[in-house]
Amino acid sequence: MLSLVLGIESSCDETAAAVIKDGRTVLSSAVASQIAIHKEFGGVVPELASRKHVENIIPVIIEALGKADVELTDIEGIAVTKGPGLIGCLMVGVSTAKAIAFSLGVPLIGIDHLEAHLAAAYLEHDVPFPFIGLVVSGGHTSLYLVKSHIEFELLGKTRDDAAGEAFDKAAKLLGLSYPGGVEIDRIAKEGDRDAIPFPRPFKTSSSFDFSFSGIKTSLVYYLKKNPDPDQNQLKEICASYQEAIVETLVEKTLAAASKNRVKAVVIAGGVACNSRLRELANERFEEEGISLFIPSPKYCTDNAAMIGALGFYRLKEGESSELRLTPYSISRPKYIRGRGLVSDNN
Numbered sequence: 001m002l003s004l005v006l007g008i009e010s011s012c013d014e015t016a017a018a019v020i021k022d023g024r025t026v027l028s029s030a031v032a033s034q035i036a037i038h039k040e041f042g043g044v045v046p047e048l049a050s051r052k053h054v055e056n057i058i059p060v061i062i063e064a065l066g067k068a069d070v071e072l073t074d075i076e077g078i079a080v081t082k083g084p085g086l087i088g089c090l091m092v093g094v095s096t097a098k099a100i101a102f103s104l105g106v107p108l109i110g111i112d113h114l115e116a117h118l119a120a121a122y123l124e125h126d127v128p129f130p131f132i133g134l135v136v137s138g139g140h141t142s143l144y145l146v147k148s149h150i151e152f153e154l155l156g157k158t159r160d161d162a163a164g165e166a167f168d169k170a171a172k173l174l175g176l177s178y179p180g181g182v183e184i185d186r187i188a189k190e191g192d193r194d195a196i197p198f199p200r201p202f203k204t205s206s207s208f209d210f211s212f213s214g215i216k217t218s219l220v221y222y223l224k225k226n227p228d229p230d231q232n233q234l235k236e237i238c239a240s241y242q243e244a245i246v247e248t249l250v251e252k253t254l255a256a257a258s259k260n261r262v263k264a265v266v267i268a269g270g271v272a273c274n275s276r277l278r279e280l281a282n283e284r285f286e287e288e289g290i291s292l293f294i295p296s297p298k299y300c301t302d303n304a305a306m307i308g309a310l311g312f313y314r315l316k317e318g319e320s321s322e323l324r325l326t327p328y329s330i331s332r333p334k335y336i337r338g339r340g341l342v343s344d345n346n
């Protein structure tokens with residue numbers, strides 16, 4: 001019986017490894033963050049990130065095994081992020097995972113990063129199926145109908161910027177440091193969230209897609225008209241801007257739950273750390289009688305425990321990836337000559 005899974009994550013700027021028991025118990029979760037390196041550039045520099053993953057990946061895996069007090073030979077399956085993400089970064093994790101799986105003779109499973117963000121909820125909660133899952137991160141904003149531990153149906157996603165990107169870009173415009181979401185969250189706590197009417201695109205549309213580039217553009221115009229905001233104005237801008245994003249996320253997720261007659265919702269990904277999102281979601285979902293599950297902040301931002309958790313359930317169902325597993329940077333169906341449309345789920 002499969003029990004111990006090693007999860008590996010390297011899709012962006014965190015190199016992470018975790019040892020997961022039975023898909024649920026986190027024996028260890030090690031994360032080497034590169035935030036300090038990318039901070040001076042105001043965003044992740046892909047080539048620097050890949051190089052750092054190469055340096056960090058083996059030490060992080062050794063750290064995870066040590067903290068879990070297990071030997072590499074105790075590991076029964078390897079789960080690794082196969083995409084979406086920065087391709088050079090993903091290749092580091094995928095190559096390492098293949099080498100370990102091959103040398104140990106244990107199964108390998110490639111894991112979708114966005115699905116794994118939702119699977120982070122399995123680590124701390126008994127989430128009832130089906131549930132609506134909202135993934136809000138730096139690169140993605142996607143809504144899913146999740147029918148079982150391993151069945152994810154995409155309902156909608158952002159047509160342009162992700163929610164986290166909208167936070168990070170606004171922070172840059174306001175001269176705040178990277179990653180901007182954390183800074184805006186902090187400053188917004190003291191501001192009036194109704195001070196400036198930033199747009200809420202698609203908030204009431206019947207589609208489950210999102211759009212966040214317009215709100216950023218409206219901030220650009222606002223700053224042209226009102227340059228050099230003082231501390232009080234900065235608080236108002238942050239609070240109002242954050243409210244527009246958060247309200248849209250919460251209302252669309254509620255609409256998806258209602259349309260699919262689902263009584264449980266998971267919100268995950270880095271932006272799920274946002275204090276106002278947590279507050280408004282708790283308030284609104286309670287009013288509507290829907291159970292809300294948000295992973296702890298350490299499992300909302302990128303980590304390998306979520307990869308190991310989803311990996312466990314996929315391996316348990318008999319799924320596995322071949323050693324030719326190829327990472328992908330963006331999720332999209334691929335057309336292969338002679339084979340027609342094939343999915344990226346190799």
Ligand code: KG4
Nearest residue numbers: 137138139164179181270271273274301302
């Ligand atoms: O999931 P994640 O760690 O990495 C990706 O897969 O992208 O998410 C990172 C994103 C960044 O855009 C960051 O600004 C945002 O999560 N973030 C927040 C907060 N903490 C992190 N956004 C708003 N409020 C926060 N407290």
Ligand code: ZN
Nearest residue numbers: 137270301302
């Ligand atoms: Zn992520």
